[in-house]
Amino acid sequence: MTSTFRGELETLIRARYPIVYLLSSEEQRVEEELREVAARMNKRLYTWSITRGLTDRPDQVNSSTLRPIEALLSVEKLPQNSVVLLKDFHIALTDNVVKRRLRDLSESLRRTYISLFILAPVLVLPPELEKEIAVIDVPLPTVEELGELLDRVIESVKDNPNVDVSLTPQEREMLLKASTGLTLMEAENVFARSLVQKRRLDVEVVLWEKEQIIRKSGILEYYRATEAFENVGGLDLLKDWIRKRTRAFTDEAQSFGLPAPKGVLLIGVQGCGKSLAARSIGSLWKLPVLRMDVGRIFAGLVGASEENMRRAIRTAESVAPAVLWIDELEKGFAGSQSSGFSDGGTTARVFASFLTWLQEKQSPVFVVATANDVSALPPELLRKGRFDEIFFIDLPTQKEREEIFTIHLRKRGRDPQKFNIPKLAQAAEGFSGAEIEQVIISALFDAFHRGTDLDDEAILREIKHTVPLSRTMREHISALRIWASDRARPASSAPDKEKPRSKANKDTSAD
Ligand SMILES: Nc1ncnc2c1ncn2[C@@H]1O[C@H](COP(=O)(O)OP(=O)(O)O)[C@@H](O)[C@H]1O
Numbered sequence: 001m002t003s004t005f006r007g008e009l010e011t012l013i014r015a016r017y018p019i020v021y022l023l024s025s026e027e028q029r030v031e032e033e034l035r036e037v038a039a040r041m042n043k044r045l046y047t048w049s050i051t052r053g054l055t056d057r058p059d060q061v062n063s064s065t066l067r068p069i070e071a072l073l074s075v076e077k078l079p080q081n082s083v084v085l086l087k088d089f090h091i092a093l094t095d096n097v098v099k100r101r102l103r104d105l106s107e108s109l110r111r112t113y114i115s116l117f118i119l120a121p122v123l124v125l126p127p128e129l130e131k132e133i134a135v136i137d138v139p140l141p142t143v144e145e146l147g148e149l150l151d152r153v154i155e156s157v158k159d160n161p162n163v164d165v166s167l168t169p170q171e172r173e174m175l176l177k178a179s180t181g182l183t184l185m186e187a188e189n190v191f192a193r194s195l196v197q198k199r200r201l202d203v204e205v206v207l208w209e210k211e212q213i214i215r216k217s218g219i220l221e222y223y224r225a226t227e228a229f230e231n232v233g234g235l236d237l238l239k240d241w242i243r244k245r246t247r248a249f250t251d252e253a254q255s256f257g258l259p260a261p262k263g264v265l266l267i268g269v270q271g272c273g274k275s276l277a278a279r280s281i282g283s284l285w286k287l288p289v290l291r292m293d294v295g296r297i298f299a300g301l302v303g304a305s306e307e308n309m310r311r312a313i314r315t316a317e318s319v320a321p322a323v324l325w326i327d328e329l330e331k332g333f334a335g336s337q338s339s340g341f342s343d344g345g346t347t348a349r350v351f352a353s354f355l356t357w358l359q360e361k362q363s364p365v366f367v368v369a370t371a372n373d374v375s376a377l378p379p380e381l382l383r384k385g386r387f388d389e390i391f392f393i394d395l396p397t398q399k400e401r402e403e404i405f406t407i408h409l410r411k412r413g414r415d416p417q418k419f420n421i422p423k424l425a426q427a428a429e430g431f432s433g434a435e436i437e438q439v440i441i442s443a444l445f446d447a448f449h450r451g452t453d454l455d456d457e458a459i460l461r462e463i464k465h466t467v468p469l470s471r472t473m474r475e476h477i478s479a480l481r482i483w484a485s486d487r488a489r490p491a492s493s494a495p496d497k498e499k500p501r502s503k504a505n506k507d508t509s510a511d
C-alpha cells in the first residue's frame with residue numbers, strides 16, 4: 001500500500017479522529033496496514049467481525065460481542081491506545097440503536113486515545129452520521145506495489161521449465177499498467193491464471209480479468225475496441241485532435257511534460273457520428289471504453305445515486321488508462337437545475353460531484369461525453385477546465401458524405417469503385433451518416449429481393465424515398481448551429497473550401 005495512505009492513517013489516529021470509515025474491498029491488506037501503523041505508534045489493534053466479535057487475537061472468538069451493538073458498547077471499556085477495526089460494519093449501519101450509539105461514541109471517544117475504524121466495501125453513510133464520520137477511499141495498489149508482487153510471482157516460478165516469465169521492459173510496463181485497478185489478491189490470481197493458461201505473463205489475460213470486474217459493477221458497460229477509427233467518415237478536425245493525443249497516456253508523454261487529456265464534449269446533429277467517434281477513440285488509442293449509463297446511475301433508492309456515481313468513477317479510475325464514454329449526457333442530467341424542487345436535490349448533487357471530479361481529476365480517464373440537445377445541458381458543464389475541447393458535429397459535407405458512402409459500401413463487401421460516389425453523395429445532401437448507412441441497407445434489401453446486385457440506381461431510389469431528419473428538424477439544427485458558433489469548435493473543416501456553392505447558403509445546407 002502507498003506510504004501516503006499509511007501516513008494518512010497515522011495522521012487520523014494522531015489527530016484523534018474518533019470514527020473513520022475506510023472504503024475498500026481489500027480487508028486483509030487494510031488490516032495488515034493498520035496493524036503496522038498501530039504497532040509503530042505503540043497501540044494495540046482490536047478487530048471485530050460478526051463471526052468473531054471484538055478481539056485483539058485474530059485466532060480467538062469473543063462470543064459476548066458478536067452483535068454490533070455489543071461491540072460498540074465494549075469499545076469504551078478498551079484500554080487507552082486501542083485501535084479498533086470493525087469489519088463489514090456497513091451492514092449494521094441501518095440499525096437505529098447502532099446509529100445512535102455511534103453518535104454517542106463520536107462524542108465520548110474524542111476524550112480518549114481510542115480510534116474506531118469502520119471497514120466496508122461500499123459506502124453506507126446514514127445522514128445523521130455524515131458529520132461524525134470521516135470517509136477515506138482506500139487507494140488500490142500502486143504500479144510499484146504491483147511491480148513488487150510481480151517480482152515475487154516471477155521469483156517463485158523462475159525455475160519451472162514449463163513457463164516463460166521473461167518480459168521486455170515495454171511488456172512489463174504494459175502488464176503492470178493493465179493490472180492497475182486490481183487488488184493485490186486479484187492481481188496475484190490473474191498472474192497465476194496467465195501462467196497456467198498461457199505459460200507466460202500475458203497482458204490479454206489481465207485485460208480480460210478487468211472486463212469481468214467492470215461487468216460485475218453493473219453501472220458501466222465495457223466496450224473493447226469495437227469500432228475501427230478508420231470507419232469514421234469525415235470529421236477531419238476532430239480526428240486530427242484525437243490522433244495527436246494517441247500516445248498521451250504513456251510514460252513517455254508524461255516525462256515530456258504533457259498533462260493527461262481530460263476529455264471532449266461532442267455536441268451535434270443526431271446520427272452524425274458522435275457515439276461512433278466516442279467508441280472509435282478506444283480502438284485508436286488501444287484503451288478500453290467504458291460506457292456510463294447516466295439513467296442507470298439514478299435508478300434505485302434515494303441516496304443510492306450518489307453511491308452509484310462514486311462507484312462508476314472509482315471503477316473507471318481503477319481500470320485507467322481508459323475512455324469513459326457518457327452518451328447523451330443531457331438525458332441524465334437534464335433535471336439538475338430544477339432538482340431542488342423535483343427530487344430533493346439528488347440530481348444536482350450527483351451532477352456537482354461529477355463536475356468536481358471532471359475538474360480535478362488526475363487519473364488517466366479520458367471522458368467523451370455526447371449530447372444532441374444543448375438546451376437541456378447545464379451551463380456549468382461548458383465552463384473552462386471541465387473539458388479540453390467542445391466539438392460541434394454538423395451534417396456531413398459533400399466530401400464527407402462521399403467518405404461515408406465509401407466506408408459503408410466497403411463494410412458490406414461492395415467495391416466503392418463500382419459506384420458513382422460523388423453522385424450518390426450529391427443526391428444525399430442533408431443526410432446524416434446514420435441515414436446514409438440506412439439508405440445502403442435498404443437498397444441492399446431491395447436488390448436482394450429483386451435478385452440483382454446493389455447498384456447506383458437502387459441507392460438513388462432509396463435516397464429519393466427518404467426524408468432526412470434535417471428536413472423535419474430544420475429549426476432545431478439551425479438553433480444548434482447558432483449555439484455552437486461561439487461555444488464549440490467545428491469537428492470538420494469548413495465546407496465552403498470544397499463546395500463553393502454552399503458558401504452563400506451555409507445555414508440551409510440542411511435542406
Ligand atoms: N461520420 C460517420 N462516418 C461513418 N458512419 C457514420 C458516421 N456518422 C454516422 N454513421 C453511421 O451511423 C450510425 C449511427 O451514428 P451515431 O454515431 O450513433 O450518431 P450520433 O451518436 O451522433 O447520434 C453509426 O454507427 C454509423 O454506422
Ligand SMILES: [Mg+2]
Pocket residue numbers: 271274275276327370
Ligand atoms: Mg449517439
